[in-house]
Amino acid sequence: MKIVCDKRTAGTLLQVNGRMDAVSAPDFEKQCLQVIEDGEKTVVVDLAGLEYISSAGLRSLLTSAKKAKAAKCVMRVCGLAGMVQEVFQVSGLNSIFAVAATVEEAFAS
Amino acid sequence: MRVHGIAFRLASLTLLTATLILAAIVGYNYTVSRSMIVNLAEERGTLLAESTASQISGTFKAVQKVIDAISFSLENGNLTEKRVNELGQRILHNNPEIYGSAIAFEAYGFQQDRKYYAPYYHRTDGGKFDFTKLGSEDYQYFYMDWYQLPTELKHPVWTEPHYEKGAEYELMTTYSVPFYQSQDEHKILKGVVSADISLRWVQKLINGLSSRDDGYVFMLSRYGTFIAHPDESLVMNETIFTNAESLKLPQLRDLGRRMVTGESGVVELKGLPNTGDSFIYFSSLPEQHWSVGVVFSKKKMLADVSSLNSKVAIFGCIGFLALALLITGLAHRITHPLRKLTASANIMASGNLDAELPDAVSQDEVGELTHSFQVMRDSINNYIANLTETTAAKERIESELRIAHDIQMGILPKLFPAFPERMEFDIYASIEPAKEVGGDLYDFFFVDENNFCFLVGDVSGKGVPAAFFMAVTKTLLKVVAERRLDPGEVLTKVNSDLAEDNESCMFVTLFLAMMDINTGKVQYASAGHNPPLMLCKGKDAEWIPPQNELVAGIMDDTVYTTRSLTMQPGDTMFIYTDGVTEAMNKAQELYSEERLVEIMNQCRGKSAEQMVLTIDTALKTFTGGAEQSDDITMLAMQYLGKKS
Numbered sequence: 001m002k003i004v005c006d007k008r009t010a011g012t013l014l015q016v017n018g019r020m021d022a023v024s025a026p027d028f029e030k031q032c033l034q035v036i037e038d039g040e041k042t043v044v045v046d047l048a049g050l051e052y053i054s055s056a057g058l059r060s061l062l063t064s065a066k067k068a069k070a071a072k073c074v075m076r077v078c079g080l081a082g083m084v085q086e087v088f089q090v091s092g093l094n095s096i097f098a099v100a101a102t103v104e105e106a107f108a109s
Numbered sequence: 110m111r112v113h114g115i116a117f118r119l120a121s122l123t124l125l126t127a128t129l130i131l132a133a134i135v136g137y138n139y140t141v142s143r144s145m146i147v148n149l150a151e152e153r154g155t156l157l158a159e160s161t162a163s164q165i166s167g168t169f170k171a172v173q174k175v176i177d178a179i180s181f182s183l184e185n186g187n188l189t190e191k192r193v194n195e196l197g198q199r200i201l202h203n204n205p206e207i208y209g210s211a212i213a214f215e216a217y218g219f220q221q222d223r224k225y226y227a228p229y230y231h232r233t234d235g236g237k238f239d240f241t242k243l244g245s246e247d248y249q250y251f252y253m254d255w256y257q258l259p260t261e262l263k264h265p266v267w268t269e270p271h272y273e274k275g276a277e278y279e280l281m282t283t284y285s286v287p288f289y290q291s292q293d294e295h296k297i298l299k300g301v302v303s304a305d306i307s308l309r310w311v312q313k314l315i316n317g318l319s320s321r322d323d324g325y326v327f328m329l330s331r332y333g334t335f336i337a338h339p340d341e342s343l344v345m346n347e348t349i350f351t352n353a354e355s356l357k358l359p360q361l362r363d364l365g366r367r368m369v370t371g372e373s374g375v376v377e378l379k380g381l382p383n384t385g386d387s388f389i390y391f392s393s394l395p396e397q398h399w400s401v402g403v404v405f406s407k408k409k410m411l412a413d414v415s416s417l418n419s420k421v422a423i424f425g426c427i428g429f430l431a432l433a434l435l436i437t438g439l440a441h442r443i444t445h446p447l448r449k450l451t452a453s454a455n456i457m458a459s460g461n462l463d464a465e466l467p468d469a470v471s472q473d474e475v476g477e478l479t480h481s482f483q484v485m486r487d488s489i490n491n492y493i494a495n496l497t498e499t500t501a502a503k504e505r506i507e508s509e510l511r512i513a514h515d516i517q518m519g520i521l522p523k524l525f526p527a528f529p530e531r532m533e534f535d536i537y538a539s540i541e542p543a544k545e546v547g548g549d550l551y552d553f554f555f556v557d558e559n560n561f562c563f564l565v566g567d568v569s570g571k572g573v574p575a576a577f578f579m580a581v582t583k584t585l586l587k588v589v590a591e592r593r594l595d596p597g598e599v600l601t602k603v604n605s606d607l608a609e610d611n612e613s614c615m616f617v618t619l620f621l622a623m624m625d626i627n628t629g630k631v632q633y634a635s636a637g638h639n640p641p642l643m644l645c646k647g648k649d650a651e652w653i654p655p656q657n658e659l660v661a662g663i664m665d666d667t668v669y670t671t672r673s674l675t676m677q678p679g680d681t682m683f684i685y686t687d688g689v690t691e692a693m694n695k696a697q698e699l700y701s702e703e704r705l706v707e708i709m710n711q712c713r714g715k716s717a718e719q720m721v722l723t724i725d726t727a728l729k730t731f732t733g734g735a736e737q738s739d740d741i742t743m744l745a746m747q748y749l750g751k752k753s
Contacts, residue, residue: 021738022571055548055567055569055570055618055687056569056570056571058660059613059614059615062616062663063613089657090640090655090657091618091637092637092658092659092660093660094657095657095659096659
């Protein structure tokens with residue numbers, strides 16, 4: 001898994017690529033927490049480059065979202081496609097995450 | 110001392126080098142001192158030959174002067190008998206080296222009436238002088254060498270040495286000078302004045318210089334006859350040439366030739382009698398055409414060199430032995446701690462890490478090595494202690510995990526057939542955690558006489574946390590389901606319980622169904638679980654449409670809906686966790702839902718157990734032994750219909 005962190009004026013973009021499973025999920029959680037602790041108010045997680053997400057990966061997304069909420073930070077998810085979109089759909093998570101189609105939309109909304 | 114040990118190698122290398130140096134010193138010493146001695150001997154020999162020659166010729170020169178002076182005085186003035194006698198007596202009186210002297214006149218040259226006139230004065234044994242008149246019909250001195258040679262050659266002559274009868278066979282040589290009288294511008298020969306000189310003193314001089322073994326001096330006449338030689342038998346009997354012949358020494362003949370022609374120099378000759386290999390230095394007496402030879406024994410000459418050399422060699426050997434002892438001792442001492450360390454290291458190598466190491470007293474490399482060894486041993490001991498501790502801890506955890514696994518498996522219904530007395534349905538389930546304990550669960554039970562509840566769940570993550578969450582979920586589900594609520598209500602209630610204080614955001618996907626076994630009517634609800642497959646008689650496997658409701662445990666106010674369907678006898682519902690479709694082979698390919706549908710279609714007509722086992726086999730074939738990444742749970746529920 002590879003995470004690209006891009007600080008923009010509108011907020012921070014985290015691009016997640018590769019596989020997010022039980023081994024790599026803690027890395028994402030750590031990086032996300034770092035961004036939130038730095039006082040960022042808008043975080044957009046772009047999952048377009050994600051090939052696979054396991055239940056542990058979903059859990060780390062949920063944990064991060066929960067921490068963002070506590071820090072009054074808005075977290076949005078975008079770029080859902082393929083297997084990841086399917087997982088989001090089946091698990092019903094797209095109902096609790098603020099999901100946008102593209103990065104631009106995510107920052108705009 | 111061990112042959113391959115450092116001490117032995119050190120000692121032997123040093124001693125070898127010392128030996129080579131010693132040999133070089135002895136060799137150099139021998140060569141240099143030999144050449145020094147040879148040069149010195151050459152100088153000495155040449156000097157001796159020359160000084161002997163000049164000493165002898167000096168004496169002869171004095172005699173020559175006297176006789177030359179007499180001949181001069183004979184040529185001038187009147188010669189009376191008295192005057193001649195006076196001259197003869199004066200010669201002997203003034204010159205002790207002259208044995209005898211004759212003043213011989215030509216026939217009728219002194220007085221008209223006297224054919225022979227040759228008064229001869231000579232010494233007697235008593236030191237007095239005697240007088241003889243030479244010349245008679247028996248002894249016509251005109252024809253003797255001492256007379257004839259100078260008159261014919263018209264210059265003074267030294268005759269060849271000869272034994273003088275009158276002088277008790279003493280070896281003599283004679284110097285003869287012709288004298289003349291001037292008459293009308295002409296020189297007319299008057300006679301010959303001669304002096305006999307004994308060669309005894311020469312022999313004495315030469316013998317005094319000789320010691321037979323070390324070397325000797327000899328003298329040759331102009332024809333190579335031995336005039337003086339330590340071997341008396343050679344004197345006047347042999348020439349150097351006959352001697353060379355009898356000794357079979359051709360080089361001696363060459364030497365003789367050079368000596369006779371008046372050369373001086375040095376030659377080396379091998380195998381001379383008495384002296385063996387020798388150097389011969391030679392010099393000439395030009396007046397007499399004689400030659401002096403000095404013979405030096407090479408062996409004697411070099412005896413000093415040899416003795417010096419053997420002394421050096423002996424000192425060298427003693428030094429070598431001392432050095433050998435010293436080096437052996439030193440090498441032994443230096444390598445002693447190393448050997449002790451080696452012995453300890455060997456004991457350590459055989460596994461005894463408590464072997465005693467020698468104290469690292471010295472500050473040298475061995476000391477450092479010993480210290481390093483001690484540090485290494487301590488490190489290894491610590492490491493082993495740590496490893497033992499870690500291993501013990503790990504074993505304890507593993508043992509606990511094994512027990513946990515047994516407990517986890519124990520809370521799931523594992524006995525099949527589960528309800529052999531029930532003919533209405535056939536149920537079979539299997540679970541295979543990726544680790545010792547997992548987060549998957551399944552369960553089935555009757556909530557009342559006719560309603561049969563079955564469910565499959567998947568907790569996020571794996572391992573111990575997931576196992577705890579699974580156990581909680583499983584217990585909650587059973588308790589809630591037995592309240593005879595419909596599936597949606599059950600999930601709603603369980604979710605709200607799970608979501609309460611769920612700080613870690615763990616969640617569980619659940620698919621729960623309740624079947625009226627008399628009618629085949631199934632009520633079901635899903636909390637984010639992947640949709641099960643339905644294999645109906647005469648049709649391909651189909652997905653039960655997903656409701657996309659949220660996974661349980663996250664939002665406490667989530668409400669789940671209940672849906673229903675009816676199963677016909679022979680229909681099978683297959684519920685599974687994503688460990689099945691997301692099983693990976695070594696090429697990291699997923700098993701996929703397509704493959705699952707395909708294999709399901711091949712299971713038509715099979716019992717629940719056969720179906721699960723077939724899929725399990727297909728799954729194992731696909732993964733080909735790749736490491737299992739997620740828990741795999743399958744549940745097949747086959748409705749057989751009401752048996753009346």
